[in-house]
Amino acid sequence: xxxxxxxxxxxxxxxxxxxxxxxxxxxxxxxxxxxxxxxxxxxxxxxxxxxxxxxxxxxxxxxxxxxxxxxxxxxxxxxxxxxxxxxxxxxxxxxxxxxxxxxxxxxxxxxxxxxxxxxxxxxxxxxxxxxxxxxxxxxxxxxxxxxxxxxxxxxxxxxxxxxxxxxxxxxxxxxxxxxxxxxxxxxxxxxxxxxxxxxxxxxxxxxxxxxxxxxxxxxxxxxxxxxxxxxxxxxxxxxxxxxxxxxxxxxxxxxxxxxxxxxxxxxxxxxxxxxxxxxxxxxxxxxxxxxxxxxxxxxxxxxxxxxxxxxxxxxxxxxxxxxxxxxxxxxxxxxxxxxxxxxxxxxxxxxxxxxxxxxxxxxxxxxxxxxxxxxxxxxxxxxxxxxxxxxxxxxxxxxxxxxxxxxxxxxxxxxxxxxxxxxxxxxxxxxxxxx
Numbered sequence: 001x002x003x004x005x006x007x008x009x010x011x012x013x014x015x016x017x018x019x020x021x022x023x024x025x026x027x028x029x030x031x032x033x034x035x036x037x038x039x040x041x042x043x044x045x046x047x048x049x050x051x052x053x054x055x056x057x058x059x060x061x062x063x064x065x066x067x068x069x070x071x072x073x074x075x076x077x078x079x080x081x082x083x084x085x086x087x088x089x090x091x092x093x094x095x096x097x098x099x100x101x102x103x104x105x106x107x108x109x110x111x112x113x114x115x116x117x118x119x120x121x122x123x124x125x126x127x128x129x130x131x132x133x134x135x136x137x138x139x140x141x142x143x144x145x146x147x148x149x150x151x152x153x154x155x156x157x158x159x160x161x162x163x164x165x166x167x168x169x170x171x172x173x174x175x176x177x178x179x180x181x182x183x184x185x186x187x188x189x190x191x192x193x194x195x196x197x198x199x200x201x202x203x204x205x206x207x208x209x210x211x212x213x214x215x216x217x218x219x220x221x222x223x224x225x226x227x228x229x230x231x232x233x234x235x236x237x238x239x240x241x242x243x244x245x246x247x248x249x250x251x252x253x254x255x256x257x258x259x260x261x262x263x264x265x266x267x268x269x270x271x272x273x274x275x276x277x278x279x280x281x282x283x284x285x286x287x288x289x290x291x292x293x294x295x296x297x298x299x300x301x302x303x304x305x306x307x308x309x310x311x312x313x314x315x316x317x318x319x320x321x322x323x324x325x326x327x328x329x330x331x332x333x334x335x336x337x338x339x340x341x342x343x344x345x346x347x348x349x350x351x352x353x354x355x356x357x358x359x360x361x362x363x364x365x366x367x368x369x370x371x372x373x374x375x376x377x378x379x380x381x382x383x384x385x386x387x388x389x390x391x392x393x394x395x396x397x398x399x400x401x402x403x404x405x406x407x408x409x410x411x412x413x414x415x416x417x418x419x420x421x422x423x424x425x426x427x428x429x430x431x432x433x434x435x
Contacts, residue, residue, distance in 0.1 A: 017225075017229075018222070023141065023225070027134045029232070030129050030130045030133050030235070031130055033119070033239045034118075034127060037111055037112075037118075037119075040243065040246065041112060044103050044104070044107050044108045045108060047103060048103040051097070051099045051100040052096075054096055055093040055094070055096040055097045055100065058089040059089070059090060059093045062085075062086040062087075062089035066086040069086070070083075071427070075281065075285065076277075076281030076284050077275060077276045077277050077280055077281055080276070081272050081273040081276040084273060087268075088265055088266070088268075088269045091265045095265075099254060099256070103250065107249055110246060111246055114242055118239065136228040139224075141224075141225065143220070144217055147210070150214075151207070151214050153210075154209075154210040157203045157206065158200070158207040160203075161196065161199045161200040164196050165193070165200045168189065169193050171192075172189040172192075375405070376406070377403055377405060378403065379403055379433070379434040380401070380402060380403070380431040380432065380433050381400070381432055381433075381434050382397065382398050382431050383398060384430050385397050385398050386426060386427065388424065390425075392424050396426070400418075401419075402419060403416060405423070412427060413425045413427060413428060414426055414428045
């Protein structure tokens with residue numbers, strides 16, 4: 001042990017643990033442990049916020065595209081496969097909300113409670129554990145530090161005596177070289193040299209003795225410092241083990257691939273998509289909108305005054321009435337879902353099928369028996385791009401502003417007027433009112 005100490009003395013700039021005050025790094029580690037608890041909690045909290053935001057984005061996406069798909073032209077079993085993507089997003093959103101709850105309710109609280117038990121604040125500031133660590137090292141180092149201070153003093157005295165002796169010798173030699181030197185002065189210089197040599201020997205003996213005494217207490221000093229150091233090594237080992245345990249828990253909560261719920265989500269999604277049947281969808285469309293529909297072919301009918309009556313817009317929009325201007329009624333199946341093109345077609349068909357629907361200037365039918373709805377004029381702003389599919393539909397870009405002049409119908413369409421005066425239909429959920 002003495003050899004280790006001797007080696008440390010050879011390097012003046014040594015940053016060794018054994019140097020006075022260098023135990024402060026071990027003391028600081030206690031404070032760092034408390035700070036790391038705060039950092040770990042912040043890390044978990046930020047990840048929980050990300051999980052929550054992602055879950056909300058999935059929910060918003062699913063809601064928006066479920067509405068668009070429901071109102072879109074897709075039909076049949078493929079539509080169910082498409083809608084299954086929204087169901088997957090909603091289920092995964094729930095799973096990520098569970099992750100967020102686990103991170104905050106379990107992992108975050110676990111670190112918070114451990115920190116409270118491990119680090120105790122003092123009234124005067126700082127932590128009790130930090131003070132105990134500092135006091136332990138200070139007490140272990142105090143006897144050795146006292147001896148080291150004596151060694152430093154003896155070393156300075158010895159070095160000063162050597163310097164003085166060298167100076168006296170130099171003066172004596174210079175005096176001898178002078179031809180007219182005073183014998184009495186030379187005698188004094190010789191006495192000075194002898195006295196300095198005696199002082200050098202005396203301070204050297206004291207210096208060596210102080211080093212011997214320091215060497216005697218060094219083993220005990222090292223043993224005491226080791227003991228205190230190991231005590232705080234064990235404290236740090238508990239923190240590291242705890243952090244490892246928390247990180248494993250966080251990993252378990254984040255790893256959805258091991259969750260049975262997560263796995264079942266994608267099994268169900270694949271099943272629904274694989275169940276999409278091309279032939280079944282084509283058959284449905286044929287029977288619902290194609291040649292497979294039933295038809296009451298024209299037959300001879302006696303004249304009736306009812307045939308000359310003009311149907312109101314409301315009457316013509318009710319499929320259950322089954323009466324047309326030609327007197328032909330439809331008894332076939334009605335489609336269970338209307339496409340976006342068909343939604344707009346209700347308006348265009350009315351205008352094209354009724355000779356009094358509107359004139360070339362767009363003026364209304366003066367003979368319309370339906371009471372006019374209250375005029376409205378609401379400024380709106382487009383949220384998304386929309387390309388009109390029919391002549392009576394508006395086309396606009398996200399951010400365009402125009403005027404809503406008709407309330408939303410039961411199929412989700414509104415009537416609007418662009419700034420250039422063009423009037424037409426648009427999907428109600430593609431715009432928002434300007435406050």
